Amino acid sequence: MGILEVKNVGKRFGGLQALSEVNLSVKENTVHAIIGPNGAGKSTLLNCLVGKLIPDTGSVMFDGQSVLGRAPYEINQMGISRVFQTPEIFGDLTVLENMMIPCFAKRDGAFELNAIPSVFGQKDILEKAEHMLEDMNMADKRHMHAAAMSRGDKRRLEIGMCLSQEPRLLLLDEPTAGMARADTNNTIDLLKQISEERDITIAIIEHDMHVVFSLANRITVLAQGTPLVEDDPQNIRGNPKVREAYLGESA
Amino acid sequence: MFGLDKKDTSMLIIVAFLTLFAPFILNPFPDGSALAQFNAGYPDLMQRFVIFGIFAIGFNILFGLTGYLSFGHAAFLGAGSYSAVWMFKLLSMNVVPAIILSVIVAGLFSLLIGFVSLRRSGIYFSILTLAFAQMSFNLAYSVLTPVTNGETGLQLTLDDPRVLGVSATADGSIPVTNIFGLEMRSTFELALGPWAFQFNAGYYLCALILLASFYLAIRIFRSPFGMMLRAVKSNQQRMNYTGLNSRPYTLAAFVISGMYAGLAGGLMASMDPLAGAERMQWTASGEVVLMTILGGAGTLIGPVLGAGFIKYFENIFSKINDGVLHGWFSFLPDGIENAMVTLIHPFVGKGWHLTLGILFMLVVIFLPGGLVEGGQRVAAWIKGKQAGGDTPAGKTEPAE
Numbered sequence: 001m002g003i004l005e006v007k008n009v010g011k012r013f014g015g016l017q018a019l020s021e022v023n024l025s026v027k028e029n030t031v032h033a034i035i036g037p038n039g040a041g042k043s044t045l046l047n048c049l050v051g052k053l054i055p056d057t058g059s060v061m062f063d064g065q066s067v068l069g070r071a072p073y074e075i076n077q078m079g080i081s082r083v084f085q086t087p088e089i090f091g092d093l094t095v096l097e098n099m100m101i102p103c104f105a106k107r108d109g110a111f112e113l114n115a116i117p118s119v120f121g122q123k124d125i126l127e128k129a130e131h132m133l134e135d136m137n138m139a140d141k142r143h144m145h146a147a148a149m150s151r152g153d154k155r156r157l158e159i160g161m162c163l164s165q166e167p168r169l170l171l172l173d174e175p176t177a178g179m180a181r182a183d184t185n186n187t188i189d190l191l192k193q194i195s196e197e198r199d200i201t202i203a204i205i206e207h208d209m210h211v212v213f214s215l216a217n218r219i220t221v222l223a224q225g226t227p228l229v230e231d232d233p234q235n236i237r238g239n240p241k242v243r244e245a246y247l248g249e250s251a
Numbered sequence: 252m253f254g255l256d257k258k259d260t261s262m263l264i265i266v267a268f269l270t271l272f273a274p275f276i277l278n279p280f281p282d283g284s285a286l287a288q289f290n291a292g293y294p295d296l297m298q299r300f301v302i303f304g305i306f307a308i309g310f311n312i313l314f315g316l317t318g319y320l321s322f323g324h325a326a327f328l329g330a331g332s333y334s335a336v337w338m339f340k341l342l343s344m345n346v347v348p349a350i351i352l353s354v355i356v357a358g359l360f361s362l363l364i365g366f367v368s369l370r371r372s373g374i375y376f377s378i379l380t381l382a383f384a385q386m387s388f389n390l391a392y393s394v395l396t397p398v399t400n401g402e403t404g405l406q407l408t409l410d411d412p413r414v415l416g417v418s419a420t421a422d423g424s425i426p427v428t429n430i431f432g433l434e435m436r437s438t439f440e441l442a443l444g445p446w447a448f449q450f451n452a453g454y455y456l457c458a459l460i461l462l463a464s465f466y467l468a469i470r471i472f473r474s475p476f477g478m479m480l481r482a483v484k485s486n487q488q489r490m491n492y493t494g495l496n497s498r499p500y501t502l503a504a505f506v507i508s509g510m511y512a513g514l515a516g517g518l519m520a521s522m523d524p525l526a527g528a529e530r531m532q533w534t535a536s537g538e539v540v541l542m543t544i545l546g547g548a549g550t551l552i553g554p555v556l557g558a559g560f561i562k563y564f565e566n567i568f569s570k571i572n573d574g575v576l577h578g579w580f581s582f583l584p585d586g587i588e589n590a591m592v593t594l595i596h597p598f599v600g601k602g603w604h605l606t607l608g609i610l611f612m613l614v615v616i617f618l619p620g621g622l623v624e625g626g627q628r629v630a631a632w633i634k635g636k637q638a639g640g641d642t643p644a645g646k647t648e649p650a651e
Contacts, residue, residue, distance in 0.1 A: 073491050073492070073493075076494035081493075082492050088486055089489060090481075090482050090486050090490075092485040093481060097478060100478070101490075101495070102493045104475055104478075110495055110496040110499075111496050113476060114474060115471050115474045115475075115503075115507075116471075116474055117475070118256075119473060121254075125475075161493065165493065165494060
């Protein structure tokens with residue numbers, strides 16, 4: 001049994017069958033990549049996992065519990081954190097405040113009317129956030145407005161924010177899309193380090209094969225809304241079906 | 252001090268100074284002088300300054316922090332006023348129970364309206380709140396006449412029961428509002444040469460409550476709850492994917508700001524025990540939006556400044572009529588005098604809205620952060636000048 005079990009998931013948008021009979025099992029403490037050509041249904045699948053979309057058929061189980069019908073914040077509190085394609089951070093807040101918010105969410109849950117004490121008087125939260133900023137190598141930027149940072153730094157901050165919630169499963173949606181090569185390599189190193197040092201499962205959707213083969217130890221190939229193969233990276237590389245799916249698109 | 256950092260403490264002290272010494276600050280011109288009509292230091296107007304200050308502080312907790320623009324906050328103000336007057340009619344003329352009830356009623360009312368309106372955001376939320384407020388206004392004006400006394404407005408009468416007080420005083424008049432015996436209208440007058448300063452009990456009650464409200468607002472702004480509200484404004488998507496439910500946060504902010512509005516309404520009725528439906532009208536809701544934006548939405552002191560600014564305009568500019576203008580320009584030859592009066596006439600008196608509108612446009616275009624941003628720019632300019640030190644003496648800024 002994997003930590004995430006997707007069974008027979010189907011999703012239809014009007015006349016388009018975006019997903020059909022998707023089966024996926026993500027094992028604990030692995031880095032599982034989901035790849036596929038444009039329009040393969042990767043993002044739709046991801047949205048079904050985090051509560052943004054509800055699949056028409058099938059089931060999604062996380063750690064033995066169904067996530068279907070739950071709101072995104074509830075699924076997050078179960079232990080699934082999501083990193084977006086374009087970094088979603090609190091742009092008007094400082095970097096330190098950005099990092100403190102998930103720490104509050106972890107400590108106090110989905111809602112807490114904590115209106116009288118000072119934010120910076122919460123020493124446990126402050127310490128945890130500062131610690132995470134150091135881990136992410138951005139302690140020197142703590143008083144910057146988050147929106148003023150470079151894209152690579154925003155991505156780093158977003159990943160750090162997800163990690164401060166101590167999730168069991170981290171979902172990444174094309175984390176290096178639109179990044180310069182140096183930023184891409186930094187992100188790969190960061191993710192490698194995270195998967196080695198932390199007790200965490202990573203599922204990653206990616207276009208960039210360089211990123212996929214540097215990180216993943218299990219790969220699922222999605223084509224036209226349905227999984228083509230699931231295998232180890234070395235077998236995927238030589239698989240003729242996979243080549244066809246990609247070449248068919250680029251030809 | 253009081254669990255605030257240095258900057259917030261000094262801001263609180265400034266506001267305390269301004270409110271407590273307002274009778275002096277607002278009366279800079281000697282009685283009987285030509286400029287005396289610009290004095291604003293009389294009890295009625297000072298009370299309005301601080302009451303609308305409270306209203307705007309509360310509105311800013313919702314609009315400034317979460318970015319949810321409510322166009323219906325006057326409904327809570329009106330609800331507060333009605334409940335306070337009912338308390339005067341039924342229980343006693345002491346303002347304390349009246350104010351407490353007005354806050355509770357406004358809180359419950361805002362819980363109901365907020366629960367429905369907050370299902371949508373952006374313009375749809377604004378329209379929903381506007382619709383609710385107009386509904387409340389029309390109900391108060393017509394259907395709910397037994398409770399609100401319709402278009403006449405709710406007033407005290409000689410046959411009100413007043414369980415813990417008297418229906419009428421010994422000399423057969425309606426009793427006045429008081430706080431444990433101290434009448435709200437009692438005023439101490441201090442004459443210093445040509446100046447006359449008025450210290451009114453009602454004003455000082457409002458001022459103390461304003462200070463308490465301002466202090467509470469600072470605490471909310473600096474608290475984890477306040478940070479979550481700013482997070483709502485900044486990125487709700489990230490918030491939901493960070494395990495936080497934004498709905499109760501916005502609802503709590505809505506109810507808190509509704510309670511502030513109710514408090515303002517209760518105080519208004521405590522100063523002058525009547526309540527009319529027009530307090531709930533959309534223009535009244537729009538006014539608090541203007542105050543907050545003019546002063547600086549999202550800043551602590553901005554709404555208070557905006558409220559003072561608008562109320563000052565409303566009361567002082569609107570009193571400048573043609574007669575006054577003729578007085579000012581009487582030193583000019585007749586033709587030019589009349590021309591000047593004709594030119595300025597549309598901007599003063601009944602036309603004060605025009606001046607306010609122009610000012611509002613200028614502020615929004617050139618100072619999006621409101622009066623607070625203006626103040627900051629001036630402060631930065633002075634600082635820069637001091638740091639420069641050796642600015643040539645001949646190069647001075649043109650006077651306004």
